């Protein structure tokens with residue numbers, strides 16, 4: 569899993585589940601359907617994954 573990305577977030581990264589502002593360094597990264605998604609915590613990752621039918 570690649571965690572390094574071009575730092576093109578410009579401080580606009582947010583948890584994709586609850587919308588809480590997060591930083592790349594602290595983001596909880598989960599790969600769902602082959603794409604990386606960023607969350608504030610594992611709980612949000614799980615909730616998002618359930619809603620989006622992640623296998």
Ligand SMILES: [Zn+2]
Nearest residue numbers: 583586608612
């Ligand atoms: Zn969250």
